[in-house]
Amino acid sequence: MQEDSSRLGRSSYLDFDLEIGTGTGRDYPVAVLESPAGEARGSMHFPFDRLALENRLLTLQNALLRSGGPPRRSLSPEEQAVQDFGRELFEALFTPEVRSCFDVSLREADQQRKGLRLKLRIQSPEMAVLPWEYLYHPGQAEYVSLSTRTPIVRYLEMPQRIQPLAVAPPLRILGMIASPSELPSLNVEREKERIERAIRDLRACGLVDVTWLPGQTWRDLLRAMRQGEWHIFHFVGHGGFDRQTGEGLIVLADREGRAARFHAKQLGRLLANHACLRLVLLNSCEGAKGSERDIFSSTAATLVRRGIPAVLAMQDEITDDAAIEFARQFYEALADGIPVDGAMAEARMALSFAVTNTVEWGTPVLYMHSPDGVLFEMAETRGERVPARPLPEWPREAEGDHLYRRASQAVEAEQWEEALRLLRRVQEQEAGYRETERLLVRAEAEIAKQKRRAELHALYEQAQAARKAGDRSGAVSALEKLVAEAPDFHGAAGMLDELKTAAPAPGEVHLFAGVEMVYVPAGKFWMGSDDSDTAAQDDEKPQHEVFVGGFWIGRTPITNKEYGRFVDATGQQKPQHWKLGRIPEGKEDHPVVCVGWHDAQAYCRWRGEQAGVASRLPTEAEWEKAARGSDGRRYPWGDEFHQDKCNSREGSAGDTTPVGKYSPQGDSPYGCADMAGNVWEWTSSLWKSYPYDAEDGREDPDAGGYRVLRGGSWDNSRNLARCAYRVDARPDNNWSGYGFRVVVAPTLPS
Numbered sequence: 001m002q003e004d005s006s007r008l009g010r011s012s013y014l015d016f017d018l019e020i021g022t023g024t025g026r027d028y029p030v031a032v033l034e035s036p037a038g039e040a041r042g043s044m045h046f047p048f049d050r051l052a053l054e055n056r057l058l059t060l061q062n063a064l065l066r067s068g069g070p071p072r073r074s075l076s077p078e079e080q081a082v083q084d085f086g087r088e089l090f091e092a093l094f095t096p097e098v099r100s101c102f103d104v105s106l107r108e109a110d111q112q113r114k115g116l117r118l119k120l121r122i123q124s125p126e127m128a129v130l131p132w133e134y135l136y137h138p139g140q141a142e143y144v145s146l147s148t149r150t151p152i153v154r155y156l157e158m159p160q161r162i163q164p165l166a167v168a169p170p171l172r173i174l175g176m177i178a179s180p181s182e183l184p185s186l187n188v189e190r191e192k193e194r195i196e197r198a199i200r201d202l203r204a205c206g207l208v209d210v211t212w213l214p215g216q217t218w219r220d221l222l223r224a225m226r227q228g229e230w231h232i233f234h235f236v237g238h239g240g241f242d243r244q245t246g247e248g249l250i251v252l253a254d255r256e257g258r259a260a261r262f263h264a265k266q267l268g269r270l271l272a273n274h275a276c277l278r279l280v281l282l283n284s285c286e287g288a289k290g291s292e293r294d295i296f297s298s299t300a301a302t303l304v305r306r307g308i309p310a311v312l313a314m315q316d317e318i319t320d321d322a323a324i325e326f327a328r329q330f331y332e333a334l335a336d337g338i339p340v341d342g343a344m345a346e347a348r349m350a351l352s353f354a355v356t357n358t359v360e361w362g363t364p365v366l367y368m369h370s371p372d373g374v375l376f377e378m379a380e381t382r383g384e385r386v387p388a389r390p391l392p393e394w395p396r397e398a399e400g401d402h403l404y405r406r407a408s409q410a411v412e413a414e415q416w417e418e419a420l421r422l423l424r425r426v427q428e429q430e431a432g433y434r435e436t437e438r439l440l441v442r443a444e445a446e447i448a449k450q451k452r453r454a455e456l457h458a459l460y461e462q463a464q465a466a467r468k469a470g471d472r473s474g475a476v477s478a479l480e481k482l483v484a485e486a487p488d489f490h491g492a493a494g495m496l497d498e499l500k501t502a503a504p505a506p507g508e509v510h511l512f513a514g515v516e517m518v519y520v521p522a523g524k525f526w527m528g529s530d531d532s533d534t535a536a537q538d539d540e541k542p543q544h545e546v547f548v549g550g551f552w553i554g555r556t557p558i559t560n561k562e563y564g565r566f567v568d569a570t571g572q573q574k575p576q577h578w579k580l581g582r583i584p585e586g587k588e589d590h591p592v593v594c595v596g597w598h599d600a601q602a603y604c605r606w607r608g609e610q611a612g613v614a615s616r617l618p619t620e621a622e623w624e625k626a627a628r629g630s631d632g633r634r635y636p637w638g639d640e641f642h643q644d645k646c647n648s649r650e651g652s653a654g655d656t657t658p659v660g661k662y663s664p665q666g667d668s669p670y671g672c673a674d675m676a677g678n679v680w681e682w683t684s685s686l687w688k689s690y691p692y693d694a695e696d697g698r699e700d701p702d703a704g705g706y707r708v709l710r711g712g713s714w715d716n717s718r719n720l721a722r723c724a725y726r727v728d729a730r731p732d733n734n735w736s737g738y739g740f741r742v743v744v745a746p747t748l749p750s
Contacts, residue, residue, distance in 0.1 A: 012342060013117040013151070013372070014109045016102060020044065020093070022124045025569065030098055033121070037104035042095030046127075047088050050565070051514045056085045060131065060359070077461070082359050084458055086136030086143060093135070106150075115149040117341055121157065128154075128301075131315055133362040138451075141417050146352055146361065151345035154367045156304045164370075165278055166377045167231060170209040171335055173199075174230040178216040178237035178252045180259035191236045198327035207335035210234070216253040218262055218270065225274050231376065232279045233271060239284030239299060248299030250284055264299040268306030278375040279340065282313040283323060300367040309370040310340045314363050322360040326351050339374050341366055404434060411439055416446045456482060456489050463495070472510045475499055507670040509555065512744055513611040515562065517552040518626075518671045524548075525625045526632035528690055528724050533634060535719040539726055543632070544691040546621050551745035553618055553626045556659035556673045557591035557681060558603065558740060560584070566603050573599075577736060589658040591679045591739040597707045597731035600682045600740040607742055618743040619699055620685035620708045620726070621692050627676075627711070628723035629669030636668035636675045641718040646677035648721050653714055676721040679739035680709040687728035706730060713737035 014036050021029040026049070032040040048056060059081040094102060109116040122128040133152055135144040145152040175195060179186035192212060202208040213224050216237075224230075238251040238259075248264040271277055280303055300313035318326070329350035333343035348361040403426045410419035420443040426436050459482040466474030479496040487493040504510075504519040511517070528543040529536030560575075560583045567574050574581050575594035584590075595603075600617055608615035618626065627636050635641060643650040645666035647657045656678055663673040675681075686698040687706040697703060706728040712721035715737060719725065729738070 012339065013115045014105065014112065015119055016105050016116050017119045017121065017155070018093075018098065019121040020124055020127050023127075028124060028127065030093060030095060032098055032101045035101055035105045036108035036116075037101045040097040040101040042097040044092050044095055047092050049514070056081075057131075060085065060134070079359060080461070082134060083136050083143075086134040087138050089130070089132065090135045090137055090144070093132075109149070115151065115342070115345075118144060118150055118152045119155040120152065121155050131362060133315070133365060134359070139417075143362070145345065146349055148342065148345040148349055151341040152366075153341045154301075154365060156301060156367060156369055164374045164377045165231065165276060169207050169335070170203070171207065171231045171331075171376065172229060173208065173210040173232040173234050173331075174213060174224055174228065175210050175234045176213040176216070176221060176236070178235075178250070180216075180238070180251060180253040181257045183238050183251060183259055186237065194324050195234065195236075195327055198324050199331050202332055202335055208331055216257075217255060217260070218252055218266070221252075222270055225270065229276050230274060231276055232281065233277060234281045234283070236283045239282065241298070248302060250282070250299060264302035265306075267299065268303050268308070271303065271308060272306040278309050279334075280308050280311045281327075282311065283318070284314065298367075300365065304367045304369050307369075309368065309375055311367045312340075312344065313365055313367070315365055316363050318360055318363045319355075322351055322355050322358060322363075325354040326361075326364060334376070337374075337376070339372060340370065341368060403429070404436065407436075407439065411443065414446070416443050416450065419443045420447060452485075456486050459485075460490055460492065463492070467499070472499060472504075474511065504550070504552075509671065510552065512552060512615070512742075513607055514565075515558070515607065515742060516555040517742075517744065518555050519552055520548075520550065520622070520626050520670050522548065522550040523630060525628070525630040527621060527624055527692055529634075529722075533722075533724075535722065536724065537726070539689060540724045542690060546625075546692050548619075548621050548625050549745060551618075551622055551743055553622065553670075553672060553743045554741035555671060556741065557679055558742065559589050559659055560592045561588040563592040563595070563603065564588075566606050570602075570606055572602060576734065587656070590656045591659055591674070593656065593679055593736050593739050594734045595682075595738060595740065596734040597682050597729075599734065601684075601701070603740075604742050608744070613744055615742050615744045617682055617684040617740060619694065620683045620710065621694065622743060622745070623675075623681065623683050623710050624723055626670055626672050627668050631669075633669075634722050634724070636672070636723065637666055641721075642666075643718075646721055647674070647714045648677040648712060649715060649717050651677075656714055675711055675723070677712050677716070678714055679711070680713050680727065680735075680737050681711045682738065682740040683708045683710055687726075709738065 015034055016036075017032065017034040019031045019033055021031070023029065023044075023046075026046040028044045028046060030042050030044045032038075059078060105116055120132055122132075132154075133145045135152065136142070137144050144150050175192070177186060177188050177191050179188055195210060199208045199210060203210070211228065213220055215221075235250060239249060240251070241248050242261070242263065245263065249261050250264075250267060252260045252262045254260040271280065280300075282299060298313070300311040303311045312330075326347045330343050330347035333346040334340065338346065344364065344366045348364070351361040352358065403422050407419050407422035407426060410416075410422060419439065423436055423440045423443060426433050427440065459478050463475045463478035463482065466472075466478060476496065476499050479492055479499065482489055482492045483496055504521075506519060506521045508519045509516055510519075524545045524547050526543055527546045529540040530543040531541075560578075563575070564583055566572060575592060577594045578584065597617075604615045604617055628634075633639055635645075637645050641650075642665075645662050647653050647662065659678070660673045664671070666676065667673050668675050684699060684701065685708045686700070686703055687708055688696065688698045692698075707730075709727050709729055710723075710725070712725065720727075729735070
């Protein structure tokens with residue numbers, strides 16, 4: 001069979017097919033399956049733990065919220081953080097093997113006057129939920145997806161083959177707006193006017209037309225699909241992700257105008273039967289959001305799985321101005337016959353120009369199954385095909401003097417990346433041309449200087465952010481690296497000395513390897529009970545003064561979620577109450593239970609290794625001082641019991657509660673939460689009688705014998721929740737009421 005040469009001639013892109021496989025821990029296999037430079041394989045180490053990733057994504061959300069505004073000469077802190085995040089993603093994904101293959105592929109595409117389509121095939125669900133559209137190429141000093149030459153596509157492999165649809169203009173869009181009564185109201189007329197404005201010129205030229213669905217129920221949509229021939233479905237409304245079913249959804253209305261959740265599978269079943277439909281655009285929240293357990297869980301991915309060739313959805317909310325500009329440019333490029341991913345890239349770039357100081361161009365995500373992105377074969381009404389507008393040819397610059405002149409202008413403007421690119425092309429054409437060699441050396445030196453300044457600035461910002469967040473150790477670590485490189489940079493050396501020498505304040509809070517810690521200062525306190533406490537047991541007597549050095553202690557007991565990270569990282573046996581090896585649903589922030597003394601010690605050692613310090617269980621004396629302070633109070637909050645300040649039998653919670661639920665009213669003098677009730681907490685101490693003496697062998701970690709627990713649990717009465725109450729258990733006892741918290745002493749790393 002003879003190939004359709006005109007069809008082949010329309011392809012404006014070569015493919016760079018990059019797969020991220022399922023990983024172990026934070027390591028993931030990556031493979032270039034197809035590219036102009038052949039195949040390659042590598043191993044990506046994901047640069048963020050869960051807490052760091054959450055902080056990066058929060059910064060991205062803040063940058064989106066603050067998008068727009070007057071032009072600035074430099075990036076805002078939020079925009080800089082997004083750029084840094086994109087660079088870190090790029091440097092992790094593009095391992096040396098993959099980066100080399102990518103660079104060669106870009107040059108090959110350049111020579112063929114084509115773009116390079118980056119097809120991301122993501123097999124790992126937790127990787128699929130990340131905003132890869134913000135990949136930032138440090139060598140080009142630009143976001144990958146902001147170039148029409150390198151569009152990014154979320155490519156899903158499906159068994160069915162997608163063929164372009166022959167269409168006589170106009171492209172027919174079915175628009176639907178759903179605004180149920182009990183959800184935040186949408187201005188329906190304004191939403192329609194936004195899209196009408198976006199396609200006004202295209203409609204005047206007969207290239208695109210839109211028909212608005214008069215109703216907002218699934219029955220209205222089903223009827224419209226049956227009665228018309230639609231090429232594009234454009235939905236505006238509310239959306240989300242159902243964590244219970246692990247599936248994306250949109251919100252339609254029922255006959256009374258109330259919200260009716262319509263899951264992605266249902267929407268896919270309805271739309272997939274419409275043979276002419278080639279594209280779905282979802283202008284709703286979280287249309288591209290999926291589960292970390294299933295790559296096909298998002299609404300967009302589900303629709304592609306059901307046979308829709310391309311789905312454009314949003315990772316976050318998008319402003320009116322950005323949505324209008326994006327839709328205008330996207331539909332215009334699509335009507336011109338540009339592949340859908342090329343149209344997406346055109347719209348991203350236009351949005352970055354039209355709305356100043358924005359990162360909203362990264363909000364749209366394209367999921368695609370069409371192998372080359374061509375959804376439509378546009379034809380004139382008389383039936384003749386109209387050749388699609390190709391991507392503009394790059395200017396042919398063969399003359400060395402012309403290139404050299406442009407390079408010199410870039411040098412004068414201090415556009416060093418552009419100068420270096422042009423000078424290298426001059427050198428390729430004519431070695432030794434004029435002062436090319438000297439300018440090359442200068443450009444490379446300036447780029448190295450810029451990179452070093454950027455790295456120093458990133459360390460400084462990291463230190464400032466850690467300091468602001470109360471993470472003293474994180475701030476010290478960043479400043480030490482900065483001072484080693486440039487001690488005078490923004491007074492870094494002085495700031496480091498200040499942090500190292502400043503004594504922590506009582507109750508000061510810091511993050512220690514992801515765990516909130518509070519500082520308990522050195523000094524004496526009253527340990528045990530005197531005869532005035534009628535509930536006191538003999539083993540709490542005599543009451544005596546004990547000196548304890550300063551230490552940091554966990555503000556709350558260790559939670560299931562925090563213990564889960566330890567289990568995942570080390571292979572430690574999971575607590576017996578985790579059915580099927582999973583944390584009980586809804587109990588991620590409850591204290592972990594069913595852990596023995598040895599389990600708790602193992603967690604403490606692991607947690608310390610994460611930060612390069614020694615961490616352990618608190619001694620019995622440290623625990624009691626952290627709970628009652630130095631004044632001998634009976635409960636963390638005072639001498640009188642209050643059932644609304646702790647989780648004990650009197651409050652009838654009937655189970656553990658999330659850590660910190662009774663904070664701050666139930667906190668100790670230093671700000672420790674849950675030191676009365678909720679769970680018994682292991683200490684490092686062997687069971688011995690009073691007076692307490694840390695040198696009498698009770699703190700020997702290798703000695704045999706029963707270990708002390710403190711604090712009482714949800715199933716115990718008020719008397720057992722007293723700060724002085726003691727109970728002992730075998731170290732291998734992992735009862736359902738036993739938990740623990742972590743101590744670092746005497747100080748956090750500096």
